[in-house]
Amino acid sequence: MTIAASLPIAHRQGNLAPLCAAAATYLLLLVSGDGLLHDPDTLWQIKVGQWILDHRAVPWTDVYSLTRQGDVWLSTSWLSQVLFAATYSHWGWAGPVILAATAIAAAMGLLLALLQRHLTLPYALVFCLLAMTLATPHLLARPHVLALPVMVGWAGALMAAADRGRAPSFLLLPLMVLWANLHGGFVLGLALIGAIGLESLWRAAPARRLALTLKWVAFGLAALVASCCTPYGLDTLLGALRILSLGTSFAVIAEWRPADFSSFSPFAGALLALLGLALSRGLSLSPPRVLLILIATWMALAHIRSIETFGILVPLVLAQPLGTGIRPTASDAPRALWMVPPAPAALVIVMAVASATAALVAHHAFAFSATQTPVAAVDVLSERKGARIFNSYGFGGYLIVRDIKPFVDGRSELYGEKFLMDYFAAEDGRDVAGLLRMLDDNRIDATLLTADSPAAQILDHIRGWKRLYADAIAVIHVRDEQQATTPPK
Template structure:
């Protein structure tokens, strides 16, 4: 207390709003933690992480697929996979849930801290809640979420440098190296260097522009070099490029599909709100900021996966222009601060300890479980009973087959399979190409199929000579070739 009393008042008045938001977000996500375990990709991410830990190296070729054995495959999310595998090994499903919730909470706290540099707390909180709402459908125990706080820190720091008319500090480069090891989305961070650098040049005085341009260019080259500080080196960029080269197959993968406006959604509301904000009082932005918002909006319109980036980047771009446009609330403090001389550090420690205690108590009494819709346990047991090894599966079941040490026909590693393979596969599985389905089954010497209960391909095989349904429940349907079939059963 004596030491605290001797500190300057400004230091004692610490901003606790980001910490409070982080604690609230974390506890909310923890209580609803089962909702974070609804993606089949989580299963194979943990499996790959376990392999990396066991072999002390990263994979360079495919280890699991039936149709792409030994082909080149780089795990651009290897560090996230190791983190998920480690926490899962220690605490079961509670580990990935707590890790994911913590990453989201830190991202929201960082976003609020950056926004509060220009906006009063109520307005900054609105933007944070909007970002959380937009990202909600994609908040899952997967590598992109672990990279989310890094994306916020990187984007916010670049935007802050541009607002000040400066070049970013080279001390930010380790963030890019961390991002490149966590998730392939680091290419967005590289693109932001150029886009936000244009804003810095636009704001700078003419005599300084050349020097500033050289500083931003040097930082960009440093960021490019930092992104290669991974076990794959420069091949990291090639791995990310393969993901971006999937072309038309993006339209058949749920998270890469264009945004759907047939019904009202939070994203539609955000776009309308942004338009209304621009029209109501004529908010004027610099051309580089306009370009940033338009580019981010186009990304979100083209792929629903990019909506979370929209929710983070647009508020950061708008914060500084809005600071002089929105009239501050009369009684609203600029941030949540302790009274002068109060032991703010003790309050912060109490919040952290309270959250940790609540986490231990909840995780001890609540058994987190992975989504049963993605884990066809009984159906795979039936496949094993029939000794089927070459299996044609629905896309969402690939991760579970990998966990059961069965090579899937296809799984969530879309960059491994490529555009043409995925287009042909989905046309066959969706029932749009029956001849293609039969050709795939024959050419790949498929012995059995594992399809979702509502799969058109499953309904087609019910009427195809040479195939017989041997198991069905409300999750999956199993067909085998006639010469391997036994009496049908149902779960």
């Protein structure tokens, strides 16, 4: 970034900066690549992707779980799963790490390019750093990161159209097709059409508003059709909406919990900085832009998973109003949306990044987080031929990889709100009777729970169950038929 900023020709600064930012982001993620492998969902995502490759089809029903076998389940991230599975089969864990790091880096570079249309490089970099910081806890080798550059490009292009008081080009529709096949978050992209479209109408002359409204409506309908260009067709929308219908169970799933302000966090700092910016600069935003910021803030407050959306969307909304105050002269007119960096310099950067990647992969073996993989415990269960297992939520993905049907796993939309609420109440020790009922009704012969699970502590004192194995990661309990049939003294 220092090199890019020192170039004497202004347009070259603008052209090289996004590529430099993308390269720096990629290398940073690659060096800390094991940090991208800290989510058990990555395991079953790869397993599903391999199933799709093997069967040349997408799943319509569940084939993995113990409790939902045969129920309807659509993989709304099928393309991401295929990409992760293909890279994993060829390069081991280095494949998903490189794939995820590339997508995240592309998103950050693209965000910087979009912001530079209105902001000078230092201001644009600050916003990109903020977005990266807010997204860091959720930067994992999972489908949502592959869709991240698509989300940035889609939201940025819509805002660019609104800034000009125009309707977006239909050439953007392939982005929606790609997004809908990569991740179920494409529903956000559809919602943004209406929210950002209001800004375009606000800026347009009254005589143009009717015609412009019709263009935005036409684009919205076309985007809706484009989102159904997947192997599931119209059912793509139904599959994505099932995730949004989990209701109160969001509160017990870690990534869907509300934001916590009991201690200072980057998100709290971002909200305070946003408030300070508004107060110090006296920003006057149009009502549609205020609405966009309020919606993004509410989403981030309601679900920590949406904090990364806040970090990307808010800078795009603020860029044009801030740029007007920072660079009011005619010579600082917005740059073109797409800028190609100088070919020789770009080639040098790409080759340097490729060389660094090859060198690191040759000397470092990426490995999935050991705390998410109860290897030794599952080995014990396999030796005992355990088949009906009650497991902690985070162990479901690993059980799927080991071809053991989990009681529950990260596909929350498959299990539904009631099942998840009952399960977490039982596993957390808040409903002991419910726990025992689940074990009996599902004919569970063994449990695989985290070492600190309240349910594991409870089973230590429940007649008919005995602790078979324990380590720092997992605890196994099995039925003790002899104790169960022996009358208490």
